[in-house]
Ligand SMILES: *[C@@H]1O[C@H](CO)[C@@H](O)[C@H](O)[C@H]1NC(C)=O
Ligand SMILES: *[C@@H]1O[C@H](CO)[C@@H](O)[C@H](O)[C@H]1NC(C)=O
Ligand SMILES: *[C@@H]1O[C@H](CO)[C@@H](O)[C@H](O)[C@H]1NC(C)=O
């Protein structure tokens with residue numbers, strides 16, 4: 175799904191891993207603003223979660239962009255849900271999860287339960303709140319609704335703990351606070367049959383229901399178990415639609431016949447509102463019993479403050495390895511953006527180890543890879559640096575999925591297969607981790623088998639894994655527009671971007687083949703990684719909508735089966751494309767996915783760098799002109815700060831400097847601290863051009879870094895100036911590695927694994943794999 179943050183994260187990495195002075199008690203959480211992105215359809219999850227946590231508690235609004243649950247766009251709250259996808263940082267499909275929401279009333283009018291509103295559509299009328307009554311921090315979320323209910327929430331791995339208080343005491347002329355829990359999810363996807371049971375003695379509410387994922391096929395069943403603590407229980411029961419009863423304690427509820435799931439759930443009333451009501455909800459994908467066991471084990475004592483502290487400590491531990499100097503006049507907002515961005519890299523994927531009902535295995539199970547097409551170029555390579563232990567578990571989970579389902583997923587959510595968007599991108603993730611030495615319990619032989627299968631075997635359903643059009647790929651060397659593909663089925667568009675992604679996937683496979691001493695495969699996939707050339711049309715021109723010639727020639731273009739060129743305008747799918755035609759998975763005939771060939775041409779990861787000279791010429795030629803064309807700054811450095819299209823190219827040739835005076839990153843497994851320090855740091859960001867650099871005190875002219883920088887804790891010192899240096903980092907030997915086979919680089923690879931000077935056919939081994947190089 176569309177994640178537009180690749181450049182953002184990359185810039186953070188390039189721009190911030192530097193030198194850091196850290197006070198002993200440095201608390202990075204002071205710089206995390208989890209509400210960033212909760213307006214303007216940012217679709218982030220701003221609620222409480224542990225790193226990679228399964229329980230995700232937040233107040234859900236009824237906003238049309240409530241994909242992450244909560245929004246600050248003026249819409250009222252409809253519930254407090256227990257699980258959430260919290261796409262990081264944003265997802266624009268339908269909302270996912272948000273299961274089993276609570277709603278709480280200070281009392282029902284006249285203490286008549288039938289005068290409380292149960293369905294989402296009516297209870298939302300009681301959900302208004304003021305933005306200043308929202309408090310969100312890593313591991314903690316609090317909101318006070320105007321009707322006089324404060325809902326605070328925190329989580330452990332599988333359990334959400336809520337604390338409901340009533341600042342004004344009971345209202346609406348009733349006495350008994352009313353807590354209800356709904357058998358619904360954010361997108362009202364419940365299928366047959368939802369069940370709920372309420373224990374009259376203890377007030378335990380438990381049950382489960384089947385739901386649909388938002389960007390995948392199939393369904394999943396989720397279970398919950400809620401225990402309550404606080405004032406004495408008055409009574410309890412179930413509700414269906416707009417009516418409740420204390421007579422029945424069990425409910426099995428169907429979908430309604432008109433397709434909208436019938437509202438239903440359980441409720442408990444309390445005798446007074448003098449002490450807070452605590453609600454502890456365990457979740458599970460196995461059973462209600464396991465949901466209860468999870469809750470009992472993780473939150474034995476309903477101690478809200480200690481659970482909150484543990485959640486915060488977990489986040490603090492994850493973020494503390496990176497420190498930036500707040501000195502030199504740097505704006506606090508930038509530091510806040512920085513840490514908030516890092517925080518978001520660990521909200522998803524979710525760790526469902528022990529909660530996978532699909533197969534029995536002792537391997538870890540991670541879910542909510544949403545999707546690898548997005549995260550291979552941004553989030554996951556970053557985590558390879560910052561959290562390699564978690565990445566190893568994610569990779570084991572991907573490989574285990576291959577073992578049991580026959581294919582690596584490209585997207586995996588709520589136990590279901592998500593849709594492919596172009597390419598089999600688990601390949602890239604596996605190879606990145608392999609080349610950077612992540613080994614921890616991973617069976618790399620099976621991993622290799624899995625990525626080769628992606629390249630060799632076309633699945634019948636390539637809409638949810640693998641690659642389509644493999645016959646054409648192998649015989650023609652590209653995915654033709656209007657391909658003939660009778661072996662498998664998926665959306666037959668995106669022929670340009672699919673060709674580019676497949677070439678990149680093959681390039682990655684070639685790198686791993688090389689590292690595994692499989693020369694035949696190395697050659698084979700290196701050759702097919704050159705296939706991007708087959709969709710590069712050197713004579714393609716580009717005119718602005720006004721009819722003005724941009725003056726640039728040479729763009730990727732779609733090609734028919736008969737090898738003649740098709741004619742997608744280079745501006746199609748760009749922000750100057752005003753047709754409104756989707757460039758997504760809808761079958762609209764667009765030959766690029768979510769971007770134009772302008773961007774695909776500038777993006778290093780979509781061309782496997784075999785002839786970086788060609789693309790470099792293109793990019794250089796475009797540089798001075800990007801302002802007219804893209805409506806942004808002329809200088810790449812500035813452009814990258816705008817995080818707009820050419821930023822990805824800027825990452826490839828990063829002449830731009832860090833945002834902070836210094837940054838330190840302590841590698842979590844080697845314990846070594848890498849530092850970037852800026853001499854002549856300028857917080858007004860005029861002096862952002864690198865004039866010279868040293869690495870561990872020695873002159874350094876390469877305009878890129880490799881992974882050993884982080885592993886071995888080196889020190890990079892950049893000297894900055896106000897004008898772009900014409901000499902630093904501009905020589906051919908300073909460019910990022912590329913396939914020497916075609917470009918003729920002959921320098922020494924400085925990569926972490928492929929160090930051998932002999933038989934170095936290419937030296938793209940590390941650079942391509944680096945987070946900031948994508
Ligand atoms: C980075 O680490 C060095 C060495 O410990 C220290 O002198 C410097 O203050 C640190 N900088 C930051 C921003 O934490
Ligand atoms: C949310 O609920 C409010 C109150 O009922 C209503 O005015 C608004 O239209 C709803 N928003 C959406 C997107 O349905
Ligand atoms: C209390 O609420 C009930 C139900 O709305 C209403 O019938 C009754 O008149 C109310 N009593 C008072 C004293 O407001």
Ligand SMILES: *[C@@H]1O[C@H](CO)[C@@H](O)[C@H](O)[C@H]1NC(C)=O
Nearest residue numbers: 365366367368426427428429
């Ligand atoms: C749903 O529950 C009803 C009543 O117990 C039962 O007849 C029906 O077969 C169930 N449907 C499914 C799909 O389990």
Ligand SMILES: *[C@@H]1O[C@H](CO)[C@@H](O)[C@H](O)[C@H]1NC(C)=O
Nearest residue numbers: 226331525527528563564567
């Ligand atoms: C994932 O969950 C399992 C089981 O709870 C745990 O052992 C493991 O450490 C978790 N992994 C991460 C990266 O948190």
Ligand SMILES: *[C@@H]1O[C@H](CO)[C@@H](O)[C@H](O)[C@H]1NC(C)=O
Nearest residue numbers: 618687688689690691692930
């Ligand atoms: C590949 O060969 C090198 C040199 O002989 C050796 O060190 C390395 O362990 C081999 N790698 C694998 C995966 O077999």
Ligand SMILES: *[C@@H]1O[C@H](CO)[C@@H](O)[C@H](O)[C@H]1NC(C)=O
Nearest residue numbers: 656734735736737738739740
């Ligand atoms: C190639 O195929 C396209 C699409 O069917 C067609 O428009 C074009 O005329 C063909 N070109 C040649 C040379 O046959």
Ligand SMILES: *[C@@H]1O[C@H](CO)[C@@H](O)[C@H](O)[C@H]1NC(C)=O
Nearest residue numbers: 785786787788789791916917
């Ligand atoms: C690579 O591109 C450059 C610049 O366009 C060109 O001169 C050179 O011939 C190309 N090399 C190969 C092997 O295609």
Ligand SMILES: *[C@@H]1O[C@H](CO)[C@@H](O)[C@H](O)[C@H]1NC(C)=O
Nearest residue numbers: 906907918919920921922931
């Ligand atoms: C690398 O290329 C340069 C320039 O072509 C040449 O002078 C040098 O000998 C080459 N080095 C190696 C190790 O092949």
